[in-house]
Amino acid sequence: MSNDTDQLLRRVLTDVLGLKPGQADGFNADTGLFGHLPELDSMAVAGLLTELEDRLDIVIEDDEIDGEMLETYGGLLAFAEAKRAEA
Template identity: 65%
Template sequence: MTDHINVDATLRALLADVLGLGEERAAALTADSGLFGELPEFDSMAVATVLTEMEDRLGILIDDDEIDGEIFETYGNLLAFSERKVAG
């Protein structure tokens, strides 16, 4: 369970930093919160930066063929993907 909390906290901090959301908006994200197409800050340019930061901060490698639009639809999808990658 600790991994879930660490991944969640890391992902929220990453989105706050990369997208400039600020801690309060990042903390308010729920599993159903829309990301790409919902948050004006989360555009196609931000996707690459978010992926790079996820690799750096979570210590994971993300292959291009693992990425699809669904991952960025909601915060819950992004968190689930991140947790799967961290779990190995």
């Protein structure tokens, strides 16, 4: 399941950031997201989270969203995996 979440997350980021196929494969735990990519503004993050909810079948509450989880790929992946484990 962990691999599956990883793949789904890379696919959502590819769709939101308009990456070329395979480009998201280069993301590692330390790859910077919110605050590092100028195109990832609050509207784009809102879209990203909503898309994650739909594709991972999870519900993300406002108070669960913090800077740390959005700052790096590793942070977002850990959050998504934890949400799926509790779903």
